[in-house]
Amino acid sequence: MKIGIVCYPTFGGSGVVATELGIALAKKGHKVHFITYSIPVRLDTHSENLFYHEVRVSDYPLFEYQPYELVLSSMLVNVVKYEKLDLLHVHYAIPHASAAYMAKQILASQGIHIPFITTLHGTDITLLGKDASFEPVITFAINQSDAVTAVSKSLQQDTYKYFNIKKEVQVIPNFINLDEYTFENSGEQKKVYAPYGEKILIHVSNFRKVKRVEDVLRVFDKVRKKIPAKLILIGDGPERSNIQRLCRELDTCGDIHSLGKVVSPEKVLPVADLFLLTSETESFGLSALEAMASKVPVISTNTGGIPEVNKQGYSGFMSNVGDIEDMAKNAVYLLEDEDRLAQFRSNAYEQAQKFEIKKVLPMYENLYTSLTP
Numbered sequence: 001m002k003i004g005i006v007c008y009p010t011f012g013g014s015g016v017v018a019t020e021l022g023i024a025l026a027k028k029g030h031k032v033h034f035i036t037y038s039i040p041v042r043l044d045t046h047s048e049n050l051f052y053h054e055v056r057v058s059d060y061p062l063f064e065y066q067p068y069e070l071v072l073s074s075m076l077v078n079v080v081k082y083e084k085l086d087l088l089h090v091h092y093a094i095p096h097a098s099a100a101y102m103a104k105q106i107l108a109s110q111g112i113h114i115p116f117i118t119t120l121h122g123t124d125i126t127l128l129g130k131d132a133s134f135e136p137v138i139t140f141a142i143n144q145s146d147a148v149t150a151v152s153k154s155l156q157q158d159t160y161k162y163f164n165i166k167k168e169v170q171v172i173p174n175f176i177n178l179d180e181y182t183f184e185n186s187g188e189q190k191k192v193y194a195p196y197g198e199k200i201l202i203h204v205s206n207f208r209k210v211k212r213v214e215d216v217l218r219v220f221d222k223v224r225k226k227i228p229a230k231l232i233l234i235g236d237g238p239e240r241s242n243i244q245r246l247c248r249e250l251d252t253c254g255d256i257h258s259l260g261k262v263v264s265p266e267k268v269l270p271v272a273d274l275f276l277l278t279s280e281t282e283s284f285g286l287s288a289l290e291a292m293a294s295k296v297p298v299i300s301t302n303t304g305g306i307p308e309v310n311k312q313g314y315s316g317f318m319s320n321v322g323d324i325e326d327m328a329k330n331a332v333y334l335l336e337d338e339d340r341l342a343q344f345r346s347n348a349y350e351q352a353q354k355f356e357i358k359k360v361l362p363m364y365e366n367l368y369t370s371l372t373p
Contacts, residue, residue, distance in 0.1 A: 001031070001368060002030070002031045002033070002085045003022075003025060003030055003032050003033065003087060003088075004033045004035055004079055004083075004085045004087070005018055005021070005032060005033065005088075005089050005091070006034075006035050006088065006089070006090040006091065006100065007019065007034070007036055007040065007091040008092060009034075009036045009039060009040040010206075012206055013121060013287070014091045014092045014121035015091070016041075016042060016286065017091065017121070017151070017174050017175070017286065018040070018119075019034075019042045021175075021361070022034060022043070022050065023043070023047070024357050025364075025365075026047060026048065028361075028365075029049065031049050031051070031083075032050055032051065033051045033052075033079055033083055033085065034050070034052045034053065035053045035072070035075055035079055037054065037055045037057075038054070042263065051083075053079050055068070056071070057071045068095065069099050069102075070099075070102075072095070072096070072099040073103045076088065076100060076103035077107055080103065080107055080112065080114050085114065086114075087116065087368060087371055087372055088103070088114060088116040089116070089117045089119065090116060090117070090118050091119045091121060092120075092121050093138050093141060093142060094137075094138065096118070097118040097138070097144075097145060098137050098138075098141040100118070100145075101140075101141050101144045103116075115371040115372065117146060117147045117149065117367065118141065118142060118145040118147075118148050118149070119148075119150070120142075120148065120149070120150045120155055120169070120283075121283060121284075122155060122281075122282070122284065125162060125163075135162075138163065139163045139164055143165060143166050145167060146371050147370075148165075148167045148169045149169065149170045149171070149172045149367070150169050150171055150283075151172070151284045151305070152173060152174075152304070152305030153171050154283060154307075154308065155283040155305060156169045156171050172364060172367075173284065174284045174360075175357040175359075175360040175361075176290055176352060176355055177356070177357045178293055178356050178357075181270070183270050186270040186271050189268075189270075190271040192271075193230050193232060193257055194230045196228070197228075198230045198255075199223075199227055199228065199229045199274070200232060200271055200273050201220055201231050201273065201275075201331070202231070202234065202269065202271075202274070202275055202276070202291070203216045203233055203235075203275070203277070203278075204262075204275075204287040204290070205235045205277075205279075206235055206237045207235050207237025207238060207239040207240050207243070208239065209238070209239060210279060210280045211237075211239070211278070211279050211280075212278045212279060212280055212321070212322070213233075213242075213243055213278070214242060214246055215324050216231070216233075216278050217231070217243060217256075219278065219327045220252065220256075220276070221252055222324065222325070223331045223332055224255060226332045226336075227332060227336060229335070230256070230257065231256045231257070232259060232268065232271075232272065233257070233259065234260075234261075234262045235261060265287075266290060269293075269294035269296055270294045270296070272294070272296045273341065274296065274299055274335065275287070275291035275296045275297070275299065275300075276298075276300075276327070276331075277298060277299070277300035277310075278300070278321075279300075279301055279303065279304075279306075279321075280303065281303050282301075282305060283305050284306075285300065285306045285309045285310065288300055288310055289355055291348070292309075292310075292315055292349060293352040295345040296348060297315060297316040297334055297344040297345060297347070297348045298310045298316035299316055299319075299327050299331050299334075300316060300317075300318050300319075301318060301319060301320065301321045302318035302321075303321055306318065309355070311347075311351055314344075314347045315347050315352075316344065316348065317330035
């Protein structure tokens with residue numbers, strides 16, 4: 001099958017999932033064409049059956065904002081025609097679903113039928129979707145999709161809640177490839193961050209306000225006052241300056257390792273003892289799943305789709321948004337007992353196995369098959 005994948009090429013969860021899905025499909029013999037404005041961060045274009053088509057927007061002085069959606073639509077038309085694609089799979093509703101709809105109509109006028117699937121990932125529904133200026137277009141594009149999927153039951157329910165959706169929204173969860181998670185030399189790597197055997201807490205995100213990274217620092221501050229600890233921060237974003245200010249205020253900067261954007265967080269995660277996820281909302285919580293695949297228990301909020309990933313009292317603990325006292329208490333509870341921590345590590349890995357790509361990939365393949373002759 002020849003599949004076109006449209007996604008954001010950045011470090012965000014939607015782009016990571018779309019890329020990993022394409023890689024897995026290519027390994028099974030499908031020809032996968034990525035169509036976006038730069039090469040996705042986890043994509044190796046030298047691999048067999050993987051192709052990349054750049055969407056380049058010319059800088060016309062007439063436009064204050066460059067018309068990416070129109071250029072993307074034109075590129076989709078060309079790639080479908082000349083690569084003879086069987087279907088398009090667009091990740092994140094804005095503007096990919098509406099661009100796919102426009103391309104589909106252009107191609108239909110030329111006698112070419114191309115189905116498209118829209119996968120909803122989170123903030124395209126829970127944040128941007130609430131903006132009245134986007135709502136009519138999002139609703140229309142979702143309803144015009146040949147199939148719609150959401151990465152969690154929580155997001156499925158939010159989609160029905162915020163939009164007048166007539167299409168069935170099928171839940172196909174995010175996934176991880178456990179073959180990519182190895183634990184060799186994690187002990188030696190740990191000494192780099194915690195030379196005196198301190199416990200290591202870790203957080204991975206895009207440092208947007210919704211991630212409440214300041215809560216991560218406040219939880220860590222409370223934990224380190226009970227147990228010697230270090231904190232690893234992976235990612236970057238608009239809240240970075242606030243984080244730097246807060247660590248100086250709390251006098252924790254010396255115990256924090258800020259690694260910035262990391263293409264392969266699975267190479268760092270195994271050194272950690274706990275993962276902190278303090279988000280105000282998460283439609284799934286892919287970073288938590290990646291931590292569990294690294295045998296790292298999760299201390300998280302209980303919002304959105306997180307309870308579908310992090311099992312309370314088994315793979316970690318959940319607290320209400322903003323309850324840093326409870327999160328710190330749960331963290332100390334795990335870190336103060338080595339046997340308890342070891343059990344939660346094992347549980348976390350077992351929970352991650354439920355989301356292994358080998359179990360999720362056939363769900364997408366079956367959906368593709370149902371839409372193509």
